[in-house]
Amino acid sequence: MTDRRVVFVVFDDFQPLDLTGPHEVFHSAGEYACDVVAPRAGPVRSASGLLVHAGHGVADLDPGGTGTLVVVGGQGVDRAREDADLVAWIAAAAAGARRVASVCSGVFLLAAAGVLDGRRVTTHWAREKQLAREHPEVRVDCDPIFVRDGRVWTSAGVTAGMDLALALVEDDLGRDVAHEVARRLVLFLRRPGGQSQFSVALWSRQPATDPVRAAVTAIHADPGARHDIAGLAAHAGLSPRHLQRRFTAEMGAPPAAYVERVRVEAAQRALTDGDEPVEAIARRCGFATAETLRRTFHRRLGVAPSDYRARFRSTAEPLEPPALRGPLPESAEEGRTA
Known part of the structure; x- marks a missing residue:
């Protein structure tokens, strides 16, 4: 189903947690098909040396048919946004996607693709001044962990991508499912709606x-x-x-x-x-x-x-294990979060 198709965009020297964290959240919800696209199909080396296989390159993947487009960040983003083919593919995919998201400095690729004009966005606190300086057409707010502006969602750095993914799951499947995913992954459930959810x-x-x-x-x-x-x-x-x-x-x-x-x-x-x-x-x-x-x-x-x-505050009873991928811990308390 197109609405449940999540396409992650990666590049050389991306931040691996920007991909693996949200990917695990969507996988655990059990309702999504996840793909990874890069400038070229095949192995892509992350900033920490972890190799990830991109099943598609931008030249061989139709940018249409994406439900949620997620652009990751990392130290390689500055080189990646100079890749005209990658930026053009992101612009085309974003135009047809039901919603668009970035994790951390992935927001720079969305900005380069013209997706963020006039929108309120966030990013890693260390990149706030750079983003505001290089893209005066966007409104930068680095207080929240994630920001939703219409169909565009942006998040702060690294692990904030999991908060963002939980919010996207909740937007699709409801609070109970998002809470159970958070419980299983031992995460705090971060809610959307412009609240200041940060430590x-x-x-x-x-x-x-x-x-x-x-x-x-x-x-x-x-x-x-x-x-x-x-x-x-x-x-x-x-x-x-x-x-x-x-x-x-x-x-x-x-x-x-x-x-x-x-x-x-x-x-x-x-x-x-x-x-x-x-x-x-x-x-x-x-x-x-x-x-x-x-x-x-x-x-x-x-x-x-x-x-x-x-x-x-979630007061819902836990969902039955078949609602999620994989078994829950033997003791429900082992997976409970605050």
Whole structure:
């Protein structure tokens, strides 16, 4: 079935996880036929040396009949976007595909093919400035793990491709199937819809010095603690003014904004992981009142805490194993995710 045909585009020095991660998600869902296309059919060497067999070259594969086109990224993308035949094939395939997606720096190939004009996109944080500079026709937003703009989906770096693939499965087959795929692969289920689904610890800058690292560690150890500038300065062994300046320079955000972001993430986890009342979550995560939590969620995520819980927490019973490819773990708990 054309709608369930996924075609991955690879090239020399691609990032292997950009391919293998999403490919495994689609395979586990059991409803998809996956193909790999490259500039030439045959073995393609990834950036880490892993060889992948491309069943098709662009010269021998009709660009029509693709349900989902997924363009991977990797350090070879800059050479790949100079390949006129590859870019032309991507443009033709994208024109007829039901939807188009990129993982990581694969967004540069979609941009070169003219697929992204006027759209909001994301990519790996290290490529954000380059993408904005070289393609002013696109709107770059490197905060989310993935972005959907109409039929075009783009994701952040490397493992974010699995979050994107889960969202695509959910878009096709529903929340229950996507949740069961995530459970089987021991992944977090990332939902579409423009929500800010990211981990502060993973996606923010990392502290460069021990004093700022001490302050950041204290914030993550107990998001609900007071964490005013005086307290954080005490953890860092610096004056409040000195910490404010160094923290902002190293982390890309002032301490108060960073604390709020960590608290929001802690509240997101609490809302999706259990049945604790919103008022209790607000107090435990440092928001003092449910109303403060509600206002912060609306400002940052565009949704109320109760609605966030209703949308993003899966309460579905696990599907029967035949719904997926391959056996589930003997103990259902072995494969359960948060």
